[in-house]
Amino acid sequence: MTTLALPAPGPRLRGLVLTLLALAGWELAARALTGAFVLAAPSQVLGWLAANPGLMARALRETLTNAAAGFVLGNLAALALAALALLWPRAQALVTGVALVVFCLPLVATGPILRVIFGPGAGPQIVLAALAVYYTTLIPLLVGLRAAPASWFDLVHSYGRGRWSALVHVRARAALPYLVAGLQIAAPAAFLGAIVGEFTGAERGMGVLTIRALRGLDVPMTWALATVATAVAMLAYVALGALARRLAPDAPPLLLSPPPAPARRQGLRAAALVCAATLALWWGAIAAFDLNPFFAKSPTDVAAALLTDADAGATRAKLGVALAETAAFLLPGYLAGLAAGAGLAMALVLAPQVAGPVMSAAIALRSVPIVTTAPLIVLALGRGAAGTVTLVAVMVFFPTLVACLHGLRQTPGQVMDVMDSFAATRLTRLLRVRIPAMLPAFFAAARMAVPAAVLAVTVVEWLATGRGLGSLMALSASLSDYDLLWSAVVLTTTLSALCHAAVARIEARVLRRYAPEQLT
Template sequence: MRGALEAMTRGAGPALASTLGLLLLWQALAMATAGAWILASPLAVLDWAAERAGLLTRATAVTLGAAAQGFLWGNLAAMLLALVSVLVPRSERVLSALSLLAFCLPLVATGPILRVLYGPGTGPQVTLAALACCYTTHVALLVGLRAAPPGWLDLIRSYGRGRVTALLQVRAMAALPYLAAGLQIAAPAAILGAMVGEFTGAERGLGVLILRTLRGLDVAGTWAIGGIAAAAAIAAHAAVGALARRVTRAPPPVILAVAPPRPGRGPLARLAGAAGLILLVLALWWAAMEAAGLPAFFAKRPGDVWAYLATGPAAGLHRAQLLGALGQTLAIALPGYLAGLALGVGIAAALVLAPRVAGVAMPLAIALRSIPILATAPLIVLALGRGAAGGIAIVAAMIFFPTLVACLQGMRQTPAAVTDIFDSYGAPRLTRLIHAQAPAMLPAFFASARMAVPAAILAATTAEWLATGRGLGALMATVASTSDYGMLWSATALIASVAMLAWAGLARIERAVLARAAPEQLS
């Protein structure tokens, strides 16, 4: 008993010391920057939170309630999509594209549209939370369902059993660790989705409070709510992780390391496939609006958007306005995206060269990755101001952590036998990194880079909305408040198209690079 107590104390000592150290540093920084309206001291933050404990508890409960509902629906949808893809393989291409499209929809635009559709209440928050977690779980589960070694499936086939038995006896169990990893990523994403939903005119919740404190230049309040959102996300990530460890054997390798599907046979077939998909999306869009009987005033159909941008009386003006805003958004999104990727890869490489530091940094990076950066975007706005620098920093921060974690995990996939060969020649770490670990990292890097495209656009538009007042984010916020739904739907369609195109472009580059560096990754 005494021994156990001593062991606990020994383990708790350094953690307590580093937490105290961090708090002291925070306090010192806050005192040094006092009057700059950037950083509130931990004491001020605690004081602010203690005074409003009741309000904060209620707001947190509202946000987490919406996030939990969205988490449930989004993941159920993801599971259904993945199951149908496996049982009816022909449907996979279309279902994956639709799931990706839903992931590429700009929350900043869909938020106000959903607000109009749902009216008051938690509808938009729940829907956005569901949209935020559907794609990542879908991808992870699909990889997991396909991860069963062929021998296991041959065993099922050798007894004349079909896809359903293979799914029940083999694939479902084989996919469990992947599903768990997907759900773990989805948990903070659902909180992010719920908070962005609250940004769009909800009545209560953490998102509403953080906007209020930001606008009121209440630095202590912004930090307090940002801290609560971050803590909730880390806790959700950790809780799902702990639950997953109880039911699964081991974490999967890199869950996102899946090459995009092989394109069609020839350029004509590919073109026909893309055209078919666009037609299907337009038909679904139109059918959904018609089936719900939504008024054309705010529920625009594909034809309305076409008229608004191409054939209407002020179409040229609309196009110019939209494309101008797109240029401004890309001016934030692109540098932020590239900086986030470069920083992620660079720091992952540096950590591999210094493995002792990596041991400490990896858990920290995983914990920080789980923070919905956007929920803490107001803090970055406070720190870096409302100019382009703040926007680029928000995008870079959004991309950096997932890239860092994916690259570190990717480098860990280097087969031990390969690194042993380098070690047996006494090769320097840099040589091992360049010739063995970097190529092994490529699939994970590309998977992360693809997933980062919609994330970068989301971050850029949210930053514009909250801070810079320029670009598509600000445009969408303005037109939402002036009920210019033609522009809102046009902006949504444009952003989703740009994100899908960028994703497809990256997938092409990925295939070309992997064909040379890691051909075994291509199915």
């Protein structure tokens, strides 16, 4: 019935053989490309690590500590926000909307701003790690808290008990697998957030070493850092996965299933509310922390910089050019990542014998903080369009592939039995049954990939290409042009949120036809 079963030989043995083959290929390729300053062989990576164990260990300890602190804070924030949305259901659209806006804030700009606020120390790294995780935990948690049939709540109410009993006896336990799935994605994301925080002028950590390696064109060091970052992220992902299987063996049906999309008019009202709440929070934060108006620009400052100041025209022109440059990388990369992820998932259904290993590899690679491999892609593909587009596509590709493979498995067994009874071909099954069953997962991934793609493109622009919004934000931060910086932040965040909303609109339209139960 399931066509995505693992093939007969032991998957561990296969995995080991595949890993060894990949390592051998990597070594050979690196030796072939010696002198090109692109690829460091595994032997060179090991050599660098063996020569600098203290440096690496100190940096790793620093980054892990910050990531762990951010992980805890971010997930506590997610729990608090979910509790707020649950206690006050009418506020859910507002809570998720503001949470999304905050999640869409470009780390490239929030990093330097946090650096100015916190000064030296680990503050920005921890906050960025927390910002990188709270949303990916909040969304599955909100879905999980509602992932119970209405009749379970009827049961609780039929004994005269209210929302608290429903939370204790039904919701909390029903949400557990979703929470764990969210935490699993959050662990590598926290590591990524801490590294990006260290890019912004920290004293210690993996991010600091990465910048140093990149500036010094130290290829083995760049590769060693990326390899260690990847290994740590995968380890965190696998460890939490094992914990998940122990705590909640009933895996949720969708890893990142979307909350129901509101109807059009409600959507507009919610959007207006979210805008108002964001502005209020913005002003409130400046007032509450008594931030220096030199760098902490208020909404009125940004409006003036964009509309009424003497150089408003010039500011708008700079932003316009940067936006066009960013969009030119972002859109092709995003669409290519989606198409490649969904396409490969479908191809794997037609060739089930390779699906098992690819699924395992993709799940593992999804956990890689892609942005930390940005220096490698820049080394390999240069500072031009190809590298940036590829990075965005890779950032989108893995979550899409994993979500689509999960989605393709959602096909109800009875429907496949019906297909069996008509001796339907694999292609017919794919087109008639599996793709429609996959759509909710595909769109959930497409929506969540928007902020990820924006993060990827702005980080590469900042670290490598020197063009687009990412570079503009980094440049204006280092030149203390805070009007321009805050305007770019507003523009980038709005762009992310609007793209997210646009995908959600298409999603609602498609789901209404193919999976109406997801919208109720």
